[in-house]
Amino acid sequence: MGRYPGRALSRHTGRAVRRGTAGWLAFQLLAAPAQAEDPGEFESPIDIHGFVSQGAIKTSDNDYLGESERGSLEFTEVGLNFTKSFGPDLRVGFQLFARDIGPLGNYQPQFDWYYLDYRFADWFGVRAGRTKLPFGLYNENSDIDAARVPVLLPQSLYPLRNREVLLAQTGAELYGRLPLGALGALEYRLYGGTIFLDTSNASPQLSSFTVPYIVGGRLMWQPIDGLSFGGSVQKLRFDFDYTPTAAQIDAYTEQGVLPPDFDGRIWAQIPAWLWIGSIEYLVGEWQFAVEYGRSHYEARTSLLTPTIHSKNEGYYAMASYRVRPWFSPGVYYSVLRSDFENRTGISEFQHDVAISARFDINPHWLVKLEAHAMHGTAGLDPALNDVADAKGLNDLEPNWAVFVAKTTAYF
Amino acid sequence: MPSSADARSRRSRRVLLAELGVTALGMLVCSRVSGETPADFLVVVHPDHPSESAARGFLADAFLKRTTRWPGGEAIKPVDLRADSRVRKAFSARVLNRSVAAVRSYWQQRIFSGRGVPPPELDSDEAVVRYVISHPGAVGYVSGGAKLERARVLGVT
Numbered sequence: 061m062g063r064y065p066g067r068a069l070s071r072h073t074g075r076a077v078r079r080g081t082a083g084w085l086a087f088q089l090l091a092a093p094a095q096a097e098d099p100g101e102f103e104s105p106i107d108i109h110g111f112v113s114q115g116a117i118k119t120s121d122n123d124y125l126g127e128s129e130r131g132s133l134e135f136t137e138v139g140l141n142f143t144k145s146f147g148p149d150l151r152v153g154f155q156l157f158a159r160d161i162g163p164l165g166n167y168q169p170q171f172d173w174y175y176l177d178y179r180f181a182d183w184f185g186v187r188a189g190r191t192k193l194p195f196g197l198y199n200e201n202s203d204i205d206a207a208r209v210p211v212l213l214p215q216s217l218y219p220l221r222n223r224e225v226l227l228a229q230t231g232a233e234l235y236g237r238l239p240l241g242a243l244g245a246l247e248y249r250l251y252g253g254t255i256f257l258d259t260s261n262a263s264p265q266l267s268s269f270t271v272p273y274i275v276g277g278r279l280m281w282q283p284i285d286g287l288s289f290g291g292s293v294q295k296l297r298f299d300f301d302y303t304p305t306a307a308q309i310d311a312y313t314e315q316g317v318l319p320p321d322f323d324g325r326i327w328a329q330i331p332a333w334l335w336i337g338s339i340e341y342l343v344g345e346w347q348f349a350v351e352y353g354r355s356h357y358e359a360r361t362s363l364l365t366p367t368i369h370s371k372n373e374g375y376y377a378m379a380s381y382r383v384r385p386w387f388s389p390g391v392y393y394s395v396l397r398s399d400f401e402n403r404t405g406i407s408e409f410q411h412d413v414a415i416s417a418r419f420d421i422n423p424h425w426l427v428k429l430e431a432h433a434m435h436g437t438a439g440l441d442p443a444l445n446d447v448a449d450a451k452g453l454n455d456l457e458p459n460w461a462v463f464v465a466k467t468t469a470y471f
Numbered sequence: 472m473p474s475s476a477d478a479r480s481r482r483s484r485r486v487l488l489a490e491l492g493v494t495a496l497g498m499l500v501c502s503r504v505s506g507e508t509p510a511d512f513l514v515v516v517h518p519d520h521p522s523e524s525a526a527r528g529f530l531a532d533a534f535l536k537r538t539t540r541w542p543g544g545e546a547i548k549p550v551d552l553r554a555d556s557r558v559r560k561a562f563s564a565r566v567l568n569r570s571v572a573a574v575r576s577y578w579q580q581r582i583f584s585g586r587g588v589p590p591p592e593l594d595s596d597e598a599v600v601r602y603v604i605s606h607p608g609a610v611g612y613v614s615g616g617a618k619l620e621r622a623r624v625l626g627v628t
Contacts, residue, residue, distance in 0.1 A: 107588040143588050148539055148546035153585055173585040182538055192584045200584040207579040237537055245537075285531070285568045345570060385572050423554060423575070470579070 107153075110140040113205050115466035121457035122437065123444040125220055126162025128462070135466065136160045137203060139172065151177040157203065161220060162444065172203070173228055183236040190230045194249040194278040195292045196336040196351055199226060205468040209347075209380040209390035210416040211430045212464060215439055216374030216396035217336060217353050229253040229274050244283035251276055255296070267325060269300040286342035291335070292353075298330040317364040328361040345382035347390075351375060373397040380416070390416040398438035399450070407453035409436040425469045432462035511561035512612045515603050515622040524626030531567045533610060535577065536587050541608065549590040550602050550611040558596070562612045566627065 115135030119128040126132040136159060143153035157172035159165035175189035192200040201207050202218050212220070219226075231253015238246045255271040276294035283289070303325050304312065312318040336353035352375040359368040374397070380390030396410040416430040437453040445456055514530065521543060525533075532538035533547045541547055552559040554571050563571045578589040593599050596617035603609040603622045610625065 107582075109582045109588075111583065139583060141583065141585070143582075143585075145588075151587075155583070155585060175585055179539065182540065192586075200586070201580045204579055204583040207576050207583070285528075342569070342573065345573070382570065382572055385570075420572075 105144070107143040108141070109143075109471060111138070111204075111206060111468055111470035113137040113466060113468040115211065115464060118463045119460055120462075121460040122440055123162075124440060124462055125164075127444070128162075132162065134160050134162050135464075136167070137205070139203065141172075149179045151179075153177075159203075163441075164221070164223070181236070183238050185235050187233040187235065188231075190228050191233050191251065192228050193226065193251070193274075193276070193294070195226065195276065195294055195334070196278075196353065197288075197290065197338045197340050197349055202227065205428070205466065206426060206470045209388050209418045209428075210378070210392065210414060211428045211466045212414070212432070212462075214351075214374070214376035214378065214392055214394035214414075215412065216376055216394040216410070217351055219439060221439075221441065225255060225257070229255050231274070244281065247280040247282065249278045263302070265302045265305065267301045267303060269298070272297055272299055280338075288338070288340045290338040290340075292338070293333070293335045295331075295333040297332070299327070301325045301327050312363060319362050319364060322362075326362050328359060330357055330359050332357045345388075347378075347380045349376075349378045369401070370399045371401055373400060380418075386420045388418040388420075390418070396436075396438050403438075403450065405454040406436045406456070406458040407438055407450055410438040410440075411435040424471050425467070427467045428465070430462075430464040430466075432464075434460045434462060511565075511615065512558045513615055513617065513619075514562075514566075514610065514612050514625040514627055515600065515619060516610050516625045517603055517607050518621045518623055519607060520623055520625065522625065524628050526628050527566055530610070530627060534567060534590065535574075536590070545608040548606050548609040550599055550609060551590045551592045552596075552599065552612070553592050553594055558612060558614045566612075 113136065114133070116131065116133050117125060117128045117135055118131040121129060123129050126134045137157070138159070139155055139157045141153060141155035143151060145151045152175065154174035155172040156169055158167050158169040160167050171190060173190050173192055175187050175191050177185065177187045179185035194200055196217055198208070198213055198218060202213055202220070202223065205211070229251060231251060233249060233251040235249045236247070238248075240246055252273070252275040255274055257269050257271060274294065274296035276292065276296075278290060278292040280288050280290040309318065332355060334353065334355040336351055338351045339349070341348045353373070355372045357370040357372075359370070374395065376392050376394035378390065378392035378394075380388055382388045392412075392414050394410075394412040394414070396412075397408060398410075400408055412432050412434055414430060414432045416428060419427045419429075421427060436458060437456045440453055440456065442449050442452055445453065447453060447455060514525075520541075522541075529538060534549045534551070536549070539547055552562075554575060560571055563569060563574055567574060569577070578587075581587040582589070591602075593602060593611075596613035599611040599613050600617065600620050600622045603611050604620060613619070
């Protein structure tokens with residue numbers, strides 16, 4: 061859901077890697093005495109986990125997450141994480157992550173998450189660092205192929221294109237779980253901070269791009285084993301400046317929208333707020349999930365134009381069943397409606413019916429096959445499809461299919 | 472008039488049927504007994520653990536690390552058997568209300584989103600017992616016939 065600006069994070073990654081190197085040294089210094097004090101016959105001093113995924117994607121028409129119409133193998137993800145506990149309440153950890161999905165990622169490693177986590181009690185803990193955003197049921201797990209049946213989560217609410225923006229924030233998070241007796245338990249997550257965006261690969265016209273704040277939370281009520289009802293909200297703002305070209309300045313002048321104090325740059329602010337309602341039920345070998353979400357954006361600029369409002373809507377229903385420990389089929393129906401108050405035609409919606417099959421070859425290796433029947437072109441990348449903007453998506457093929465195969469090894 | 476060979480044959484058939492009946496009855500009794508007793512697994516804790524029993528939901532939260540302390544305040548140190556263990560399969564189904572595969576999926580989500588790591592997995596009942604008796608606050612499960620040494624059995628309510 062939603063259309064966030066954002067590009068590869070190479071400059072930020074460089075900073076993050078430098079920060080991370082220092083973090084790693086500190087981590088080692090901290091870890092060494094702890095190992096010496098409590099070698100623990102059965103306990104690993106540092107938990108290390110990782111995964112490697114390789115996928116292939118082919119579409120009958122239109123380019124989706126890469127140059128998929130001709131078939132694309134640009135569907136790679138690699139992650140490696142380290143976690144260390146200092147007693148029962150304090151934990152630190154980080155995950156390195158790299159991916160290449162069409163034009164996204166280009167194998168540039170980044171610190172996916174890193175944190176210091178102190179749990180004062182089961183009902184109250186604090187996590188500081190770069191933490192995954194608890195938004196909906198699966199936002200935090202969108203990279204974790206081993207944790208679900210489908211290859212692609214419903215893109216109406218978990219778009220891969222928005223991963224750089226939607227997945228994690230740098231700041232702090234409060235969390236806890238409150239037992240409610242016969243009413244089950246309530247789990248809360250509250251967070252606030254910022255998102256570092258790299259603009260090095262963006263248009264040279266763009267001179268700055270920041271997220272001054274992001275705040276949000278998620279509340280999950282679990283009345284009985286396996287059943288969860290949840291609500292997530294998120295509010296953030298994107299600020300950026302850009303230098304218009306001479307042709308753009310001429311056009312603004314002609315339209316009479318150039319501000320009188322124009323100094324060569326135009327500023328823009330895009331406040332946004334998003335929410336999702338969620339239901340999940342895990343019973344026996346079944347997994348059911350239903351979610352509905354909306355996002356609202358405004359675009360204010362120094363141009364003498366009215367504020368632009370944009371609303372997006374997404375929802376899906378999903379089910380999967382573990383027939384055998386090695387075989388789990390799944391299905392979902394997902395609907396995305398992009399900027400539905402302004403757009404018309406096939407670029408306003410995307411209906412997606414997906415069937416998936418997961419084969420667990422052994423406890424550390426899986427293979428997935430998936431097919432999607434698509435109707436509508438909302439959510440497609442105009443640049444990938446050689447059209448100027450979202451309106452151009454109306455000229456693409458409205459009915460198309462996606463085929464995905466993916467294998468993941470993990471430990 | 473039936474011959475003595477026919478009579479022997481009928482007797483041997485009756486004996487065979489009787490033996491089959493006894494065997495079937497025995498199987499039925501055995502299966503009911505094994506269904507009624509928690510012989511598939513025993514939950515074991517450190518010898519100094521103060522409680523005689525714990526609620527199933529509490530143990531489920533402890534093994535999923537949603538609850539991290541015993542009611543007395545001591546940190547809970549859960550320990551699992553290997554994922555392919557028959558005892559773990561029974562414990563997972565009855566206490567966690569999930570299959571081992573579902574529990575593995577739960578931990579994959581937490582491991583790779585930075586929200587926690589699973590309990591250590593040990594290879595045998597003996598290793599679990601050794602872990603439990605050497606770690607105050609530890610809780611594990613072993614097969615019904617395991618040698619418990621000083622580990623205490625915790626009832627599940």
